[in-house]
Amino acid sequence: MARTPREPEQSVPPKQSTQPSPLSPTESANGPQPASERHTQDGRTLETSYELPGGNLRKSLTIIGRTIRKEPRVYTAAILISSTFGLFTVAVGRVIGWITDTKLIPILSGEQSGHSIWLGGAVLLAVIIGLVLSIAFRRISASYGVFNMQAHHRQELSKKFTTLEPKWHGKSSAGKLLAHVSSDAEAATAVFNPLPFMLGSVVMLVVSFVMLLAVDVWLAFAAMLIVPVMIAANLMFQKYMTPAIERAQRLRGEVSEVAHESFEGATLVKSLGTRNQEERRFSEKTQELRAANVRVGIVRAMFDPLIEALPNVGSLLVMVVGVWRLSQGAVGPGDIVTAAYLLSLFAVPVRTFGWVLADMPRSVVGWNRVATVVDTQPQIVPGSLHVARSSSVPLSVSFEHVGYTITDDSADVTLLGDVSFVAPAGKTTVLMGRTGAGKTIAVSMIARLWDPTSGTVRVGTHDVRELSRTSLSEAVSFVSQGSFVFEDSIRENVTLGHDYSDDEVWEALEVAQLATFTRRQTQQLDTPLGEGGSNLSGGQRQRLAIARAIVRRPAVLVLDDATSALDPQVEQAILSGISKVGETTVVMVAYRSASAQRADQIVFLDEGRIVGSGTHIELLESLEQYRELVNAYDNNDVELEVDADE
């Protein structure tokens, strides 16, 4: 029985006494909002979504239209060059005809000297050079079109990845998002390789048709017959191809998903010796993808020969009709030869049309898959208020009747109910309580990882929802329990690309008690850290995350159980270090009585509500739950890291 990653059928309401992780609480809200319901904050409906509208035909035309609008210069150039190619191709034929009539015939019948052929050859060569140059530029401009558009899709995707809230990320797997960026973006642009060629060859189509009409109407229409046949064949093709491609692209995403998760857990797989199981899981998906690809191939295999054969059928038809007209005396033999030649010209745009139509389903499917991400609107939208602040000025944090309720099919679950308190500027406020009391949800709101469903959270005097992203992140530094490390140097992990001097970085590392460790490394600040911080211990990662928070001299420092892997002495050293470099408001979620004792204020939460607040001594006296918790902690004899490197 293979295990597939999936959500259980019904949505899972959260447990009452569990602290939901800030990353993704168990909520019932579904995935991306449907296109019809997208509104901006102030209620305006948004303009055209990324998703392609309408039926197959409209989707195809929309893709073409949007891409050309996106890269107008490239496509204008591509189409013009393709038209030039068309003209040159016609020219080659005409020149050969001219050479045959005015040079070859007289030469071979002795009327002209052989040397006059060189003129003909020279003209032909010139035309050919023009032709070849136009081919080169046609292809190059087409590739600009394709790859510019691919990069554009990927940039739209990266914008979403980095602006959508953590809750959305919790619902999508990394592997699937990778597939959107690689395979779907590539599929979405597949049609644009032959497209400029096709659009440019319309010239050839028109020219040859007009010339055919001049020869004989019946012949012209015999030739043109292949066009509606081709369109009809292609419509049928699209009908079968589209679902097949959808399935194949979807499965590419799933293969990517399984692979990514499996590689993330590679160490676990190794230590449990479950490689065979992972192989089975992966194999299931790859075999499904294989079947889907084969289906796509079969559909193509059926239609491609048909499209390819059409020009040939056309020339047979022309021949038959030509001879019939010949027998009627309506055309001469030379006309038939001309018609056959013109048809061969005609065949080129027909074939390119076939290519475009063949690739279109793939592009439509790819585009729409990209659209499922790009059309997702963030539910947490930053405000626009810029507040300049001078560093080292701490700000207060106020919770005013803050509530957080999840609306579910079965019941409403309240994780936070009417929480009000103030963390005074420059002071240390500790939130305590059992697991599930709502502490993490509450502090996450300060950094706007969550928005309350009722009430207001303020930093200073401003509602956090009004502040611009920059203003908020400059004011508030949030350190969570699980500290993420980027595959970059120590310096980069601390500065996150902002302009901090090395001195400032060292100072932050000192406060975070990580300076000695850093100095011991041969490359010091430039020491590269592995993906996810694989070459650091848990405690070192936490200290790095704290250094990252401190270097910014935030007005508010939020620590969500961020010192859990550090022993009390180190934690206290960090906290006193923080106050030494400048005044900061500290809001901490903590469990240790040691932390509580140092706090200026303790806010005790139980099941989403404040049941008491005050200093450690006050609460010990007045609140039995508090006493219990503190004693339980001390009784468990929990001491910490013996690591003495800091």
Added chain:
Amino acid sequence: MSNSESSIASASDLGVFATIKRGISVTPEIVTGIWVTLLLAIVASAGKITVPMAVQRALDSIASSGADGVEVRDIAAVSLLALGALVIAGLCTAALNVRLFRSTEAGLAHLREKAFSHIHQLTVLTQNTERKGALVSRVTSDVDTVSLFVQWGGIMLVTSLLQLIAASIVMFFYSWQLALLVWATFIPFVIALQPAQKGVNRAFTQVRSRMGAMLGAVSEAVVGASTIAAYGIGDRTQSKIDAAAIAHRDSAITAAKKVAVSFSGGAFAANLVLVIVVIAGAYLGVAGEISLGSLVAFLFLVQLFTGPVQLATEILNEMQNAVAGWRRVLAILETPIDVTSPAESAHAVASGPAHLIVENIDFAYPAGPKVLDNVSLNIAPGQRVAIVGETGSGKTTLAKLITRFSDPRAGRILLDGLDLRDHSEEDLRRRILLVPQEGFLFADTIFNNVAYPLRAHGMQSHMELEERVRGALHALELERWLATFPAGWDTYVGQRGDKLSAGERQLIALARAYVCEADLLVMDEVTSAVDPATEVAIARALDVLMTNKSTVTIAHRLSTAQNSDVVVVMDAGVVVEVGNHSELLAAEGRYSQMYAAWIAQTHNA
């Protein structure tokens, strides 16, 4: 003895045809039934050439005999025959394409699976030389390029070649002199082709490598999404990804330009032939070697020749792209596996609490100093051993060697008398289990996460699985905790278990460890101070888990050391003290120093 740690190469450095050969030898299914497929291709090509030929002959006769010499009926008959040939050609093409897709996709699926399996077999160190996203690209997008190439036009190369041959034969009949000239015109082009293709190949390799880099960047952004949101560095991260996307685009356009030049070269040669034929034909005609009609026909034939040549060039170019992708996958398969196990253990392997002997082992990371120096240990069956020491003392490395994530550079490790290296992988993993600091959970239910190793080792019946999982939860006293979830063990834990707290993830990891029933537990102690309730639960669960097994714990708490049977104190890669808590205190050595410092800390806090 394994040698230095390998890293994953960016791409295999085989040439184009060598890559195809190697690729086929790795997954021979690709060429299943190739002869029948080729036969179909020959028939299809023959059919495709029939119609233009027939048309040409008919036009010839029309032109020469005029209106009277031609009967509609005759022409119609010829047309029908030609149509028939076309239909046959079409059917053959369809059939051969289907055969081709089937065999290619079978081979490629197999290739994916092989690469996937190989990646898992690499040591953790080797795996970490490449980002997760880039590793994923090797089994997805790199293989996709081969698949797409075949879908697009794999067989066209063969049919083009066959058409070329057919056209050449007919050309020889019309005028051998001109035919030779035609071939001669192409020779310089063919010679220039090879180095041009090499350049194209290099360009495509760069494209694939940049794709891998882009996916690496995206993966990091997605996995670290919370941190990125909290610090408001979304813009910076977006720029990184965008830069990678642009880098990919630039390399793709460079490759496309090279392809365009190469293709245009082919087109030039193909059309230059016309000029050559026209001029030479004129002279030959004057010399009486060729008639006007034949010359006109030859001119027409040449088009049949040059079309496939251009198509073949196009295909060869696209093939470079596919080959570049193929090489990246093959590079994975070429990466040496530093730690290999025999298929079967050297002799029957025992069960029950393990007796572990570490004998004089040395270890150093590649190009680094010794991290372990002549370390020896003796762990009796059922003993609880704690290893303490500062960061950098080598205790983590020791744990890695005991669980055979790496092999020592000198010395050996014996499990019940048998060297770890003589154990089959299955036996080894059955007996030894690593419980890391942070347990990795799959995006699945609690039940499936706990049952994972059971399913992996073949247990199918749901009843049995439930029994074992229930047993684990009961033994570790986790039932009450589980009951607080409305969905019980069907609760979905989220990506990487992120819907649960760290402590809860650890509880599930412990339950999972319990069902493995290993004989030696190697634990990297959880250091997070989680809330007291979970803390207690973890401690109790651990106690049960460690019963009736030998345990080696990398201890971060001196209380753990206090409660162990044996404490091993390490410093700078060397074992400095061994004994139990009281012995070591009495010895007044390193351990007693550490203990005193810890006492002082707790009193100050």
